[in-house]
Amino acid sequence: xxxxxxxxxxxxxxxxxxxxxxxxxxxxxxxxxxxxxxxxxxxxxxxxxxxxxxxxxxxxxxxxxxxxxxxxxxxxxxxxxxxxxxxxxxxxxxxxxxxxxxxxxxxxxxxxxxxxxxxxxxxxxxxxxxxxxxxxxxxxxxxxxxxxxxxxxxxxxxxxxxxxxxxxxxxxxxxxxxxxxxxxxxxxx
Numbered sequence: 001x002x003x004x005x006x007x008x009x010x011x012x013x014x015x016x017x018x019x020x021x022x023x024x025x026x027x028x029x030x031x032x033x034x035x036x037x038x039x040x041x042x043x044x045x046x047x048x049x050x051x052x053x054x055x056x057x058x059x060x061x062x063x064x065x066x067x068x069x070x071x072x073x074x075x076x077x078x079x080x081x082x083x084x085x086x087x088x089x090x091x092x093x094x095x096x097x098x099x100x101x102x103x104x105x106x107x108x109x110x111x112x113x114x115x116x117x118x119x120x121x122x123x124x125x126x127x128x129x130x131x132x133x134x135x136x137x138x139x140x141x142x143x144x145x146x147x148x149x150x151x152x153x154x155x156x157x158x159x160x161x162x163x164x165x166x167x168x169x170x171x172x173x174x175x176x177x178x179x180x181x182x183x184x185x186x187x188x189x
Contacts, residue, residue, distance in 0.1 A: 012043030015050035018057040029140060030057035037067040040076035040103050047105070054114030054148030058139045061105065061151055064158035065177060072161030076103045079180055084161075106153055106186045116148040118186040122155040124173035128183070135185070147189075155181055 009017035014032045022030040039047050039061050047059075066084055067073040074084035074091055079102055081090040093101045106118045117139050121132030132154060139150035155177045157169030164172065 012038055012041070013046060014038065014043065015046040015055065015057075015059070018059075019050055019053075019055045022055060022057045026056070029144060031140075032057060032059040034059060034061055035068065036061070036063045036065065036075045036077040036105075037070070037073075040105050044076075048109070048112070051109045051149040051151070052112045052114045054116070056143055056146065056148065057150075058136075058143045059149075059151040060136065061153045062156050063105075063153050063177070063181065064156045064161075065102070066158050066161045068158045068161050072158075074099065076100075077105070077181075078102060079176055082176070083163075102180065104181065106151065109149075109151065110187045112149075114148045115151070115187055116189050117142040117150040118152075119188075120153040120155065120181060120183050120186060122173055122178060122183055124155070124157065124170040124178075131183070138185075138188075153181070155183075 007017050014034050018030050018032045063077050065075060065077045065079055065082060067075050072085040074087045078084055078091050080093055083090050087099060091099050093099055106120055109115050110118055119135035121135050122128040135152045139152050142150050155173050157173050159166045159169035162169055162172060
């Protein structure tokens with residue numbers, strides 16, 4: 001069992017709620033847990049502005065490149081040519097479809113002075129999970145030391161909405177997601 005307090009804000013509003021909690025309870029560890037649809041779509045404004053202000057909380061950003069909990073729609077992180085319920089022929093960034101390109105959230109946030117630690121890990125292998133744990137610990141330590149905004153992106157499979165087996169989904173993380181979203185520390189200041 002977990003023994004901690006939690007808040008469940010409206011979709012996309014987690015950074016706004018976390019900002020308030022951390023400002024009131026500044027000696028507490030504050031963690032946001034958000035998916036790519038939440039963080040990089042409806043919550044983009046809150047995410048960017050909280051990071052720019054250097055709000056001192058840690059976001060664990062789950063990127064499975066699809067809206068995993070609402071039926072498999074295309075997310076802002078869906079890869080080019082990747083199929084989704086709302087892109088049955090695959091994401092097409094060119095007109096006339098004009099679906100745009102997948103957003104690299106960490107690289108975008110790295111340009112902001114308020115961010116201090118940004119890292120990307122994956123869950124496709126045991127070695128990657130061990131490295132991911134190190135990234136999350138480092139983000140927590142940076143937060144508790146009073147530094148700026150921290151985020152760890154987790155490249156995660158979604159076998160159900162990708163329409164593949166769990167083993168195939170892990171392979172897709174390695175073969176498709178990691179080449180586009182490279183692993184490692186993006187920013188550590």
